[in-house]
Amino acid sequence: DSCECGTAEVLCNFTDLDGYTYSMSTFLHASDGPDPMCTGPQGDNTASHNPTWFGFIAWCTDLDLQVTYTNCTNEGTFFNPCAGIQAAVYEDCSLSPSSAIACNTSGGALCDADGVRVLSLSGMLVGETYYFLVDGCCGSACDILIEILADCGVGDISDWNQEMQGPDVVCVGDTEE
Numbered sequence: 075d076s077c078e079c080g081t082a083e084v085l086c087n088f089t090d091l092d093g094y095t096y097s098m099s100t101f102l103h104a105s106d107g108p109d110p111m112c113t114g115p116q117g118d119n120t121a122s123h124n125p126t127w128f129g130f131i132a133w134c135t136d137l138d139l140q141v142t143y144t145n146c147t148n149e150g151t152f153f154n155p156c157a158g159i160q161a162a163v164y165e166d167c168s169l170s171p172s173s174a175i176a177c178n179t180s181g182g183a184l185c186d187a188d189g190v191r192v193l194s195l196s197g198m199l200v201g202e203t204y205y206f207l208v209d210g211c212c213g214s215a216c217d218i219l220i221e222i223l224a225d226c227g228v229g230d231i232s233d234w235n236q237e238m239q240g241p242d243v244v245c246v247g248d249t250e251e
């Protein structure tokens with residue numbers, strides 16, 4: 075995970091995140107996330123506060139993932155509770171809300187101190203890199219559990235029906251022309 079999209083380590087197999095847990099940081103760095111999070115009603119004019127980024131390569135076009143959050147800090151007040159998370163997946167690191175392919179924010183309701191956010195990804199291009207963001211509502215920091223709800227698989231190369239050509243033995247420093 076990373077505080078910035080551009081420095082997020084890219085996972086070759088997104089299902090490696092299945093069962094991954096971590097505790098969010100309270101470090102506020104809103105400029106490292108989109109503002110607003112997403113366009114339209116699902117964006118709900120929310121902004122990022124303390125984003126955590128994960129990069130991954132898509133090995134399927136559709137995938138559901140679930141983010142469970144507990145023990146959130148910054149619970150706000152009775153009239154303005156502001157603990158919990160928002161989550162989204164983006165097609166690039168432009169930080170443009172229009173690059174979101176899935177978004178789950180408060181959706182017009184107030185954030186909950188403990189809960190679950192489900193993201194349903196569709197239309198991904200196999201082999202392309204996408205960026206998954208978990209962010210705290212109003213800078214809230216929570217304990218996070220990420221679960222992949224369907225196996226996307228790992229990219230496989232189909233059987234190669236052509237004969238490989240080249241030398242049988244290649245030594246370090248040799249060049250072939």
